[in-house]
Amino acid sequence: MINKVDQQGKLYKPNRKPLLMTKAAPRKSNLAVKQMIEQIFSAKQISRQDHLKLISAVLSDYDLTDEDRRQINRIFDYIQAGRLKIVD
Numbered sequence: 847m848i849n850k851v852d853q854q855g856k857l858y859k860p861n862r863k864p865l866l867m868t869k870a871a872p873r874k875s876n877l878a879v880k881q882m883i884e885q886i887f888s889a890k891q892i893s894r895q896d897h898l899k900l901i902s903a904v905l906s907d908y909d910l911t912d913e914d915r916r917q918i919n920r921i922f923d924y925i926q927a928g929r930l931k932i933v934d
Contacts, residue, residue, distance in 0.1 A: 876909060883917045891931045892921065 882899070886892045892900075900918050903910060910918070924930040 876911075876914065879903060879908075879910065879914050879918075883914070883921065886921055886930065890929070891933050892925070893933055897925075897932055 879900075882896055886896065900921065902908070904915065904918055921930060925932060
């Protein structure tokens with residue numbers, strides 16, 4: 847915490863409330879991501895645009911459930927293994 851000086855030259859500490867530790871609410875699955883994942887697995891291919899959306903969702907810590915993250919990682923694994931093709 848940084849001490850500040852007021853107009854009379856007196857030091858003061860800004861009032862700050864302590865952070866409360868709360869339990870995080872369980873995340874809800876994003877329907878659009880879930881539908882995209884299902885479509886990718888059924889078609890056995892992914893567009894470059896969808897691939898970039900999934901990368902962005904994972905890297906930006908988008909509100910994904912653990913199950914969505916596992917499925918997205920599975921998609922990336924399938925791409926590396928050649929089981930999914932990236933199409934334009």
